[in-house]
Structures are given as C-alpha cells and as structure tokens.
Amino acid sequence: MPRHFLDSNIVLSDGTPIANSDKVEFQPAVSLDEKRVAYTVADQNKFEIWTAGINGEKPAFRTLGREPRFSANGFQIVYTHTDLSGNDDIWKLDIRNGSTERVTDADEIDVAPDWSPDGQSIVFSSARGGAISIWTIPASGGKRLRINDGGYAPRYSPDAKSILFWHVRGLWTMDAQGENVREVVRDVFEPTFGTWAKTRTGSAVLAKPPVDRPAWPTFDMLRDGRYVYAPIEIRETGLWAIDLTYKEN
Numbered sequence: 001m002p003r004h005f006l007d008s009n010i011v012l013s014d015g016t017p018i019a020n021s022d023k024v025e026f027q028p029a030v031s032l033d034e035k036r037v038a039y040t041v042a043d044q045n046k047f048e049i050w051t052a053g054i055n056g057e058k059p060a061f062r063t064l065g066r067e068p069r070f071s072a073n074g075f076q077i078v079y080t081h082t083d084l085s086g087n088d089d090i091w092k093l094d095i096r097n098g099s100t101e102r103v104t105d106a107d108e109i110d111v112a113p114d115w116s117p118d119g120q121s122i123v124f125s126s127a128r129g130g131a132i133s134i135w136t137i138p139a140s141g142g143k144r145l146r147i148n149d150g151g152y153a154p155r156y157s158p159d160a161k162s163i164l165f166w167h168v169r170g171l172w173t174m175d176a177q178g179e180n181v182r183e184v185v186r187d188v189f190e191p192t193f194g195t196w197a198k199t200r201t202g203s204a205v206l207a208k209p210p211v212d213r214p215a216w217p218t219f220d221m222l223r224d225g226r227y228v229y230a231p232i233e234i235r236e237t238g239l240w241a242i243d244l245t246y247k248e249n
Contacts, residue, residue, distance in 0.1 A: 147178030
C-alpha cells in the first residue's frame with residue numbers, strides 16, 4: 001500500500017531558504033519594509049503563525065491562526081483564527097508583545113484578511129448576509145462595511161486604491177469602495193489569492209507563482225522582482241506484505 005508524504009517550505013525565488021522543517025509551511029506574506037516574512041505552519045490538527053527574517057533568520061512562533069498579513073508598520077499582523085466552536089474570525093497580533101485582539105465577531109465565517117498599505121483599514125471575506133463577499137473594517141475597530149456582492153481572498157494594491165479578489169473562475173479588481181469592477185485574469189477555476197506585482201509601467205496581477213514545480217498558490221512579491229513562495233514536495237513510500245510458511249525440518 002503506497003503512502004504519500006507532503007512537505008513544503010518557504011523560500012525566495014533566488015533559492016534562499018526562509019523556513020525549512022518537517023512540517024508544512026505555506027501562505028507567506030512579506031512586511032512592507034521587506035525585512036520579515038510571516039507564514040502559516042500546519043502542525044497535525046492545528047495551524048500556527050510564525051515569522052522569520054527575509055533571509056530566514058530568527059524564526060519564531062507567534063500565535064495559533066492562518067493567512068497572516070502585515071500592517072504598514074511591520075509590527076502587527078492580521079490573520080484568521082478558528083475558535084473552539086469552529087467559527088472563523090479576523091484577529092490582530094502585535095509581535096512586539098504577543099498581544100492579540102479580535103477584529104470581527106460574527107456567527108458567519110470571516111476569513112482571508114489583508115491590511116491596507118496605508119494602515120487605515122482591513123479587508124476580508126465574509127459569509128455574513130448570504131454568499132461570501134468582500135467587506136472592510138477600520139483597522140482601529142469600528143463598523144464593518146460590505147463593499148461587493150461576491151468575492152474571496154481580497155488583496156489591496158500597493159497604493160491602497162484598488163482591491164484584487166477571486167470570483168467566478170477569475171481574478172477581478174475594484175476600487176477600494178467596491179466600484180469599477182473588472183475581470184483581469186480568466187480561467188482561475190479554484191478560489192485563490194492573487195498577488196500584485198510591481199512592473200515598470202505600474203502594477204500587474206499574478207494568479208500563481210511563476211514556477212514550473214508544484215507550489216501553494218499563495219505567494220508574495222518583493223520590489224526587486226523576487227518572490228516568496230512555498231514549493232511542494234511529495235514523497236511516496238511503499239509497504240510490502242510477505243507470506244511466511246513454517247516448515248519443520
């Protein structure tokens with residue numbers, strides 16, 4: 001009976017290792033100053049958020065959760081946390097003192113947050129009120145606002161003026177208020193996080209890491225064109241059964 005073992009680590013596209021263990025590491029996010037990387041670690045039946053330096057230095061466990069994203073100041077992380085009853089909400093973490101704070105508190109799922117580059121707001125996906133859609137909430141707390149009728153995995157543009165999200169087999173953009181919606185990448189059949197990439201003429205959108213090897217779809221870009229991603233390695237082993245017959249001499 002064959003057995004399959006999956007492993008993934010966090011690396012830079014130039015080959016620099018950032019997180020390398022026998023656990024599954026994925027969902028990397030780079031701080032705006034590009035000095036730190038936050039990522040998710042799958043450890044048995046739980047998810048953990050860790051951080052490390054951009055070259056892999058000083059890896060540190062931070063809290064239980066997944067889908068981390070840095071604030072503008074680089075000291076706070078917004079993330080998805082699942083409570084003991086199985087409900088998903090958005091939380092904040094201050095990595096300077098380890099304190100955590102709930103951002104949303106709804107019976108419906110709130111997932112996939114992102115912090116605006118100007119530090120003023122948090123965007124996320126929520127099933128509140130029906131189909132999963134895109135919402136925003138002030139980073140300092142306050143009233144949440146639904147800004148479209150359907151979407152998942154929002155990502156602010158580098159100038160905080162636009163939001164990228166997945167919806168109906170594609171990646172779409174809209175302005176930060178939910179208007180001027182347009183499709184930018186077609187045939188993205190699975191719900192996924194798109195990524196903004198800097199170009200000479202502005203910003204482009206990528207749906208997956210630009211690699212030929214298997215990798216988790218969530219990745220992040222640096223200003224110099226390098227990217228942080230989680231390549232997947234699948235190993236197969238085999239177990240064999242042998243019939244033994246006892247024969248008396």
